[in-house]
Amino acid sequence: GVATGIQKKITKETKKAWAFFTLATKTQNYSINLFPEAYEECGHVESEGRLLLDEGRHLLVEAELVFRQDRGEWGVNAYRLSALEKRVPGLVKRVLFVLHPVAAAEDFLQKLSARLMAEPSGPTALQIGFRQADERVLQADIAGSLGANMTPEFFKEFSQHPACAGTVVETVPQPERERKWGGKRKNP
Numbered sequence: 212g213v214a215t216g217i218q219k220k221i222t223k224e225t226k227k228a229w230a231f232f233t234l235a236t237k238t239q240n241y242s243i244n245l246f247p248e249a250y251e252e253c254g255h256v257e258s259e260g261r262l263l264l265d266e267g268r269h270l271l272v273e274a275e276l277v278f279r280q281d282r283g284e285w286g287v288n289a290y291r292l293s294a295l296e297k298r299v300p301g302l303v304k305r306v307l308f309v310l311h312p313v314a315a316a317e318d319f320l321q322k323l324s325a326r327l328m329a330e331p332s333g334p335t336a337l338q339i340g341f342r343q344a345d346e347r348v349l350q351a352d353i354a355g356s357l358g359a360n361m362t363p364e365f366f367k368e369f370s371q372h373p374a375c376a377g378t379v380v381e382t383v384p385q386p387e388r389e390r391k392w393g394g395k396r397k398n399p
Contacts, residue, residue, distance in 0.1 A: 212236040214268045219254075222247060230254055230264060234272055243272060245289045253292040269295040269363075271302075273385075296363060300333060303361040307338040307379040308369055309348050315374035316341070323369060327353075333360030342376045 212234035219230045227247035234241045245254055245264065256263045263270070273291040278284075308323075310316045320339070327337075335358055340350035359365060370378050 212241070212270060212272070214264060214270050215266060217264060217266055227251070228254065232264070234270065241272075241287055243274065243287050243289050245292070249288075249290045249292075259294070263292055263294060271295045271298045299363055299366075300335070300360045302382050303335045303366075303380060304383045305336040305338065305381040306359070306361060306366070307340050307348075307350060309340040309342055309350075309376045309378065310374045311376045312341050312343070313374060315372070319369070319372045319374040322372070326365070326368075327357045327359060330360060332356055332358045335359045335361040 213236075215233045215235050217230060217232040219228060221228055225247065227250075229247045229250045230245045232243055232245070234243050250264075254264045261268065271293045272287075272289050273293075274287045274289040277286050277288055279286050308319070310319060323337075323339075336355060337353040337357070337359055338350050339353060340348040342348055366378075369375060
């Protein structure tokens with residue numbers, strides 16, 4: 212999502228910096244807390260000449276969903292921030308592009324082929340599917356040697372092509388995170 216409404220604070224007791232901000236996605240806004248330990252690790256790190264936690268920055272936020280008993284509400288506590296454009300290629304395992312069986316599908320396939328041949332192979336496996344009149348999708352794998360570097364630009368170019376009826380994205384499973392106070396918790 213996009214970081215907006217960033218407010219930096221100082222804790223009363225330890226005088227350490229922390230922040231909260233809104234992460235705006237296509238469908239919803241999330242209020243995110245970035246407490247001192249996480250803020251020290253990533254709240255002020257520069258990426259491409261900009262602060263990582265900066266207004267309008269596209270971020271991947273790794274966080275825990277927590278219930279606050281005292282307030283009777285849910286909250287989101289971030290433990291890691293990353294520049295979205297740097298993390299996406301390694302997170303997307305497979306993408307299925309579902310195409311309408313129309314003339315524009317040939318243009319889609321030619322553009323995809325040219326892009327895959329022009330760039331080094333990446334970690335994302337690709338599949339092509341054709342939507343049938345009865346809503347079934349006939350799909351085929353693209354050769355593994357033609358994997359993609361699935362950047363946001365790559366995904367946008369092909370998912371917004373007129374022949375594309377939709378996509379199915381499979382991500383790499385994320386490891387469990389070791390909790391400071393013991394035990395493991397799966398990432399939400």
